Structure formats: C-alpha cells, structure tokens
Amino acid sequence: MKLTAIALAGLCLAATACTSGPQRANTGGAANFKVTPQLRAELEQQGLDPDERVCRTEDQIGSIIPKRICATRAAWYAKTKASQEGTAEIQRDALQTRAPGSGG
Numbered sequence: 001m002k003l004t005a006i007a008l009a010g011l012c013l014a015a016t017a018c019t020s021g022p023q024r025a026n027t028g029g030a031a032n033f034k035v036t037p038q039l040r041a042e043l044e045q046q047g048l049d050p051d052e053r054v055c056r057t058e059d060q061i062g063s064i065i066p067k068r069i070c071a072t073r074a075a076w077y078a079k080t081k082a083s084q085e086g087t088a089e090i091q092r093d094a095l096q097t098r099a100p101g102s103g104g
Contacts, residue, residue, distance in 0.1 A: 033078035040074055050074035 035050070043050040055070040
C-alpha cells in the first residue's frame with residue numbers, strides 16, 4: 001500500500017513538473033533582443049522602416065526542415081548587432097594573454 005502511494009505521488013510530481021515550467025512563445029529568438037531608439041534611428045537614417053515585418057527562413061539544429069521566422073526589421077537588426085558584439089567580445093578576450101603562473 002505504501003509503495004502504491006509513493007508511486008502515485010511520484011507520478012503526480014512528474015506530471016506537474018512537465019506542465020508547470022515557464023511558458024515561452026516560440027519567436028525564433030528575434031524577440032530576445034532589445035530594440036533601442038538608437039537602433040530604430042539607425043534604420044530610419046538608412047531609409048528603412050523599423051516596423052516593417054520581415055520573414056526569414058533559418059535552419060534549425062536537429063532538424064532538416066528549415067523554419068520560417070517573422071519579426072520586425074528593428075528586431076532583426078538588434079539580433080544581428082548583438083551577435084556581432086558578442087562575437088567581437090569573444091575574439092577580444094581570446095587575444096588577451098595571461099601572465100605566467102596566474103592560474104587562469
């Protein structure tokens with residue numbers, strides 16, 4: 001009887017854990033970057049509408065089927081800019097030499 005109660009409790013916990021996690025909308029990552037007024041101004045200076053909806057097809061890791069992702073031009077620009085800044089930071093850090101014996 002105790003074993004059945006423990007199994008039932010474990011099953012309930014497992015079911016709750018699967019359904020109570022944070023819910024995230026599938027935005028393809030384009031909405032994960034902050035669109036600042038400066039980015040919007042840069043696009044407007046180039047004669048582009050920052051609110052225009054732009055769709056792209058991107059390959060998904062683990063799938064042979066590409067996915068169509070739509071976002072505003074400003075969101076795509078922010079994503080690209082953040083990626084470039086992150087890459088530059090990684091490359092900059094890789095060029096720094098450590099002092100001998102610093103342990104790092």
